[in-house]
Amino acid sequence: MIDLDTTQAHHTLSIDADQLGDRGLHGRITIPGDKSISHRALMLGSLASGETTIRGLLLGEDPRSTAACFRAMGAEISELNSELVTVKGIGLGNLREPLNILDAGNSGTTLRLMLGVLASHADRFFTVTGDASLRSRPMARVVNPLKEMGAQIWGRESGNKAPLAIAGQTLKSIHYHSPIASAQVKSCILLAGLMVDGETIVTEPERSRDHSERMLRAFGATVEVDGNMVYLKGKATLEGQPVTVPGDISSAAFWLVAGSIVPNSDLLIENVGVNPTRTGILEVLAEMGADITLENSREVAGEPVADLRVRSAQLKACTIGGAVIPRLIDEIPVLAVAAACAEGTTIIQDAAELRVKESDRITAIATQLNHMGANVSERADGLEIIGGTPLVGTSLESYDDHRICMSLAIAAIVASGKTTIDHAESAAISYPSFIPTLQQLY
Ligand SMILES: O=C(O)C1=C[C@@H](OP(=O)(O)O)[C@@H](O)[C@H](O)C1
Numbered sequence: 072m073i074d075l076d077t078t079q080a081h082h083t084l085s086i087d088a089d090q091l092g093d094r095g096l097h098g099r100i101t102i103p104g105d106k107s108i109s110h111r112a113l114m115l116g117s118l119a120s121g122e123t124t125i126r127g128l129l130l131g132e133d134p135r136s137t138a139a140c141f142r143a144m145g146a147e148i149s150e151l152n153s154e155l156v157t158v159k160g161i162g163l164g165n166l167r168e169p170l171n172i173l174d175a176g177n178s179g180t181t182l183r184l185m186l187g188v189l190a191s192h193a194d195r196f197f198t199v200t201g202d203a204s205l206r207s208r209p210m211a212r213v214v215n216p217l218k219e220m221g222a223q224i225w226g227r228e229s230g231n232k233a234p235l236a237i238a239g240q241t242l243k244s245i246h247y248h249s250p251i252a253s254a255q256v257k258s259c260i261l262l263a264g265l266m267v268d269g270e271t272i273v274t275e276p277e278r279s280r281d282h283s284e285r286m287l288r289a290f291g292a293t294v295e296v297d298g299n300m301v302y303l304k305g306k307a308t309l310e311g312q313p314v315t316v317p318g319d320i321s322s323a324a325f326w327l328v329a330g331s332i333v334p335n336s337d338l339l340i341e342n343v344g345v346n347p348t349r350t351g352i353l354e355v356l357a358e359m360g361a362d363i364t365l366e367n368s369r370e371v372a373g374e375p376v377a378d379l380r381v382r383s384a385q386l387k388a389c390t391i392g393g394a395v396i397p398r399l400i401d402e403i404p405v406l407a408v409a410a411a412c413a414e415g416t417t418i419i420q421d422a423a424e425l426r427v428k429e430s431d432r433i434t435a436i437a438t439q440l441n442h443m444g445a446n447v448s449e450r451a452d453g454l455e456i457i458g459g460t461p462l463v464g465t466s467l468e469s470y471d472d473h474r475i476c477m478s479l480a481i482a483a484i485v486a487s488g489k490t491t492i493d494h495a496e497s498a499a500i501s502y503p504s505f506i507p508t509l510q511q512l513y
């Protein structure tokens with residue numbers, strides 16, 4: 072029994088795994104569009120000259136926040152749907168000063184990428200904010216390099232926390248050595264560099280997702296990549312393009328883990344983006360002994376795509392850290408569920424970033440899995456998970472964090488008895504059809 076109680080403002084998801092039987096998970100799953108690519112398609116489409124068409128856009132709350140912000144600055148974005156969205160761009164440098172505060176909702180990507188755009192629109196004033204979670208997340212990581220480029224930004228804690236106010240300026244180019252591997256930091260600076268005179272360069276300690284580089288190039292900007300360094304030629308022009316958004320591997324991750332840990336499963340997850348800067352989860356699950364194969368590998372609109380077939384397997388522990396972390400950062404909560412079901416002790420390290428996501432994901436997943444009977448200890452930069460203790464259904468908190476909510480739902484389907492998860496509406500941030508898909512599998 073999988074039931075969603077929508078009678079209160081905050082929805083409660085109930086999963087009674089005992090009633091699910093032992094037939095496993097079977098069938099084909101289509102996952103929604105990639106969130107990172109959806110944000111970028113809406114933003115670049117808005118900034119470009121001419122029309123951009125977007126097929127397969129994610130209809131989650133986060134891309135809706137991006138669309139609302141850019142509409143408020145003059146971009147004509149048609150009603151959002153996953154078939155076809157058209158964006159009539161207003162041309163680089165032509166954003167209108169918005170009449171009200173721009174609201175990025177729960178979306179770090181919206182706020183951080185947009186700051187680069189706003190800071191570089193001279194003679195215009197912008198105010199930006201977000202929900203309680205986003206207002207608690209650090210913005211200095213983008214505000215400081217933007218200030219080095221000449222930006223004027225004010226906010227709480229010396230400009231580290233939203234609400235923020237931005238007086239747009241003509242910026243100058245920099246070579247920024249980012250202390251963290253973050254696609255949001257890298258993309259913010261590249262977007263800020265579009266209108267500067269000269270080359271903007273970002274070097275990061277490890278390579279983070281490269282969707283901005285790929286899409287900027289497709290829209291006509293000159294972008295070069297050399298190891299962990301990205302160059303963008305200033306005074307760029309962007310031309311609207313057709314964009315096809317592949318399925319989000321971060322959403323596929325829930326089924327990759329579910330199909331592995333639920334005995335007798337055999338799932339085909341169709342049309343998944345397998346950009347090498349995102350496939351850390353496939354490498355780690357393979358090392359843990361998962362049975363996952365890539366079928367029908369192809370390239371769609373400049374991004375590699377495949378269907379992923381997953382069959383159940385006994386997982387074993389592994390150590391996850393170093394350069395792979397930015398390539399699976401959003402999948403760590405569900406990987407913790409996999410580790411709780413694996414034989415042996417899994418260590419997740421170099422992942423302190425998780426403490427400043429929508430929630431402190433290290434504390435959130437450790438606390439909630441322990442409530443279910445798992446053996447998880449927090450480390451400053453990750454988790455230590457002694458796998459193999461049986462999981463028991465109970466009442467759980469999602470911390471209003473979409474990835475925690477969905478990860479706990481996957482844990483619940485291998486637990487004995489009934490689990491309830493609060494704030495289940497949070498799944499709609501990145502995966503509105505998650506609960507219907509879970510129900511369809513049973
Ligand atoms: O650029 C992006 O689209 C994203 C980058 C990552 O954040 P960081 O850049 O903060 O690591 C990731 O966690 C987020 O979900 C999406």
Ligand SMILES: C=C(OP(=O)(O)O)C(=O)O
Pocket residue numbers: 106133177178179180181401428429474501
């Ligand atoms: C961290 C995430 O997104 P954002 O930073 O855009 O809020 C996420 O989707 O897990």
